[in-house]
Amino acid sequence: SEDDKATSESLSVIGELAASAVHEIKNPLFSIRGFLQILDNTLSESDKRKEYVKIMISEVDRLESLTKDFLMLAKIKSDSKELVWVCELIKEVIELYKSSFEKKKIRFRLYMNDESIFLWADRDQLEQVFINLIQNAFEAVEEGGSIDIIVSKLNEKVKVEVKDNGRGIGPEVKDKIFSPFFTTKKNGTGLGLFISKRIVENYGGNIYFNSAQEEGTTFVVEFPIGKDH
Numbered sequence: 001s002e003d004d005k006a007t008s009e010s011l012s013v014i015g016e017l018a019a020s021a022v023h024e025i026k027n028p029l030f031s032i033r034g035f036l037q038i039l040d041n042t043l044s045e046s047d048k049r050k051e052y053v054k055i056m057i058s059e060v061d062r063l064e065s066l067t068k069d070f071l072m073l074a075k076i077k078s079d080s081k082e083l084v085w086v087c088e089l090i091k092e093v094i095e096l097y098k099s100s101f102e103k104k105k106i107r108f109r110l111y112m113n114d115e116s117i118f119l120w121a122d123r124d125q126l127e128q129v130f131i132n133l134i135q136n137a138f139e140a141v142e143e144g145g146s147i148d149i150i151v152s153k154l155n156e157k158v159k160v161e162v163k164d165n166g167r168g169i170g171p172e173v174k175d176k177i178f179s180p181f182f183t184t185k186k187n188g189t190g191l192g193l194f195i196s197k198r199i200v201e202n203y204g205g206n207i208y209f210n211s212a213q214e215e216g217t218t219f220v221v222e223f224p225i226g227k228d229h
């Protein structure tokens with residue numbers, strides 16, 4: 001619709017601005033963090049100022065995730081499509097999380113009914129969607145929780161489910177989670193799902209979830225497989 005077109009045009013302008021701003025912001029953040037780390041190491045545990053430094057470090061980390069998410073917004077409009085091997089990409093993302101899963105004692109399982117699924121897409125964008133969903137699942141579960149990823153191909157559609165047995169999504173927030181900057185986390189950016197939704201819809205796909213409080217959440221993304229491959 002006209003509304004969507006206007007939104008996507010203003011987003012691409014925001015995206016371009018964000019891309020150049022992010023590069024300017026990254027370097028100073030990096031050095032601020034480095035010096036805070038040094039300061040942290042020189043202060044003794046009993047020093048009240050150590051607490052302030054810790055807060056500053058965590059806020060700098062938050063700014064860093066924000067800059068990363070903004071950069072991804074900039075990339076949504078870029079068009080470097082290639083044939084992406086979905087199963088391999090998902091395995092790569094899981095590899096990134098391996099040590100975090102181990103540390104939190106998460107029982108992780110991957111199911112695939114078809115290894116040969118390919119999508120004509122921007123690899124970075126697809127990766128970002130899977131990272132966002134897995135990151136959210138990881139943050140939602142308790143220590144010792146479980147995360148399952150189910151990849152399947154059905155009727156010219158690729159379906160990826162990310163299932164966790166975490167805290168679930170409450171009825172009071174379920175209508176807001178795809179809005180930009182909506183977060184229930186202390187250090188969240190609230191951009192992960194917003195960005196993921198834009199990416200998935202950009203490919204003519206769908207993103208939705210089922211959640212029951214205290215039982216867990218399943219996020220589902222579906223992508224149409226083009227007829228040309």
Ligand code: ADP
Nearest residue numbers: 136137140168177183184188189190191192193
């Ligand atoms: P962020 O992770 O930075 O908070 P997101 O856009 O990724 O931003 O998610 C928005 C909100 O949706 C989260 O703050 C959380 O409340 C909710 N949410 C998303 N995924 C899950 C999940 N798997 N389990 C529980 N809540 C979730």
Ligand code: MG
Nearest residue numbers: 135136192193
């Ligand atoms: Mg998130």
